[in-house]
Amino acid sequence: MNARKFKRSGCFTELKDRIIETSLRLFERHGFHGVSVQEIVKKSGSSKGGFYHHFQSKEELLFVIHDYFASYVLTKAQEAMSSSIRPTDKMQRIIQSFVKAFDLYKPHISVFYQESIYLKPPYDQAIKEKRKQYKEAIFSIIQEGIDKGEFRPELPVQITSMSILGMVNWSYKWYKRDGEKTIDEIANIYVDLILHSLLTDQAKQDAAFQSYFLNDPLDSYSN
Amino acid sequence: MNARKFKRSGCFTELKDRIIETSLRLFERHGFHGVSVQEIVKKSGSSKGGFYHHFQSKEELLFVIHDYFASYVLTKAQEAMSSSIRPTDKMQRIIQSFVKAFDLYKPHISVFYQESIYLKPPYDQAIKEKRKQYKEAIFSIIQEGIDKGEFRPELPVQITSMSILGMVNWSYKWYKRDGEKTIDEIANIYVDLILHSLLTDQAKQDAAFQSYFLNDPLDSYSN
DNA sequence: ATAACAAGACCAACTAGTCGGTCTTACATA
DNA sequence: TATGTAAGACCGACTAGTTGGTCTTGTTAT
Known part of the structure; x- marks a missing residue:
């Protein structure tokens, strides 16, 4: 019409x-x-x-590309944050939504990280703000997880958050759509690694958390 | 003289x-x-x-900077690899040596990762080769750890390696010398996170591995 | 004498951005 | 229905400036 x-x-x-x-x-x-x-x-x-x-300029094009991806990921994170109650579950959802974005927006993400230094005022401000919000979302999940006894209390919130972000973000350097693992498999591996780092021994043994882990290949012979 | x-x-x-x-x-x-x-x-x-x-050119200067850091880190990794027997110990040493490099070569590292896309033939080949060798060093440690029963066998070697590399490499985006954690503290946190992800339940309970972990702050009240 | 620079004029190549102009389309008017 | 008109979409030659790199001349220390 x-x-x-x-x-x-x-x-x-x-x-x-x-x-x-x-x-x-x-x-x-x-x-x-x-x-x-x-x-x-x-x-x-x-x-x-x-x-x-x-x-208006070549730089505005760069900004548009940056903003496209930043807005998408931030929205997805906020969805994941509000869709669940347990910190562990929030963490799983936020990781999965982020990793899946690599499949959709690989070029955006590459440009986002590779050329971020070349975004100059006033364009850089809007992007910086969204980066900050995303980081603080991760901070709050980890803090909440510690407070509720799901995550190990000896972990420093900020460094742990940054290492999670680094681990996931780095994917843009090597992920290829036709690689041997699908994006969902990769997301599940990340979730397994991260939760093994975060969860307390007690939580790890809780039956409610088993579904977040990869299966031990030897387990298939044990029943 | x-x-x-x-x-x-x-x-x-x-x-x-x-x-x-x-x-x-x-x-x-x-x-x-x-x-x-x-x-x-x-x-x-x-x-x-x-x-x-x-x-010879501006690009050769870029190459010199790249090679300076790449050579240093690769040498350190090879030292760590040959200085120990247990995979867990190798992993600790390689992480610590790498993280410490951030304190010494932060600007080199930033340029290394941020401008790597602008290194063109023939300069890019030498650097690519050293990157590859470093990656394969990590691969071999993880494979060895699985083979010797220290690391969880359900972990896929390559993705796990890349997530470790990502976690550590990402530090260049946020590490500051005057931050609230020293570089050694950061290294220890990384080692704790990584080994909690990698080690089998059995190895984690082994007294020989306890020294790699952060202390639970509540533990100080328990004796 | 020779290597290690300084100073800076100079050049070819290239770049982001401009500007006058053309073609469609939408819409108002009659 | 026919037509005038304004706006938006798009073209491409052109400009003004910058860049990496060269080259020449001169100076200093060994």
Whole structure:
């Protein structure tokens, strides 16, 4: 019904999206400064005019890419936080939602981490704020887990949080969609590793927490 | 005794080192493409002639910085690997040596990870090879740990290795020398987290492994 | 004499961004 | 239904500036 969706070129993808997708692929491989605007517009079948009609500057394009991913992940985290009660369960959900984002937004994420240093004022502020919110979500889960007796009290909240974030974030350096593990398998491995680090001995033996762990391959012979 | 060390300027640091140190600080903050050769030579109190006397190109300077850190860490890893017998102990030593490198080479490491995408042939090959060797060192420790019954057999070697590497590597994003934890404390936290993930229940209860863990703060009241 | 620089003019290549202009489309008017 | 018009989408030649790198000349210490 909305006629604006039909472009005169007969193609349904809008130019703006085409530019973003093209530059995403180029930035991922060659970096923000390794790709010129000329190359972007050429490879996306566009022009300088088209580019600057949609973006105020090359840096705004970088910001759009950053924000796209940051907003998505933060939203998912907030969903996971409010959808559950047990800290352990929140942690599982937040990890799973994050790891799954690698499957959807690998190029965004690569650009997000690789080129974050090149985002300058005023663009960097909005992104920094979202990073901070995400970090604090993890902090609060771990603190809550300690308070409720699920997580080990001797763990320092901030360093533990940062090591979890590092572990998961680093995936962008090596994850490939056609690798031997699916993204869900990887997420489950992370959950297993993280919860083995976090949970108290008591919680680990609780039957309610067994489903978060990987199965011991030898277990299959034991019944 | 070596007279070459005495520069006519009255300063003992050689120009080459001064250039490297200056560019290190600049690259860390503004990125490889955010700093021009002009700025480097100006801020290091040098000149273009001096710069190109020591470096064939700006990219060779980037390579030198990369190689400096990569060689150091790889050497340390190999030392740790051959200095011990138990996989658990190897893991502790390799983590500690790596984390300590953050204190010594924070700027090198930042540049190493942030600008790695901008190292182009032929410089990238030598670095890639050293990265690969480091990765495989971790692989072999984990495999050995599983084979010897210290580490949980259900863990997939590669993903587990990558998550350890990610956890530690990520430190460059947030570690500050004047933070509230010392670098040794951070290393011990990492070792605790990692070994809680890796060790079998049996090994965890073994008295020989207790020294790798953080103390439960409540324990101090229990005797 | 020679190596280790300093100083800086200079160049070719390249870059982000601009600007005048063209073509569609939507919509108001008659 | 036909038509005028304004807005938005897009093109591409062009500009002004920057960059890595070269080269020449001169100076100092050994």
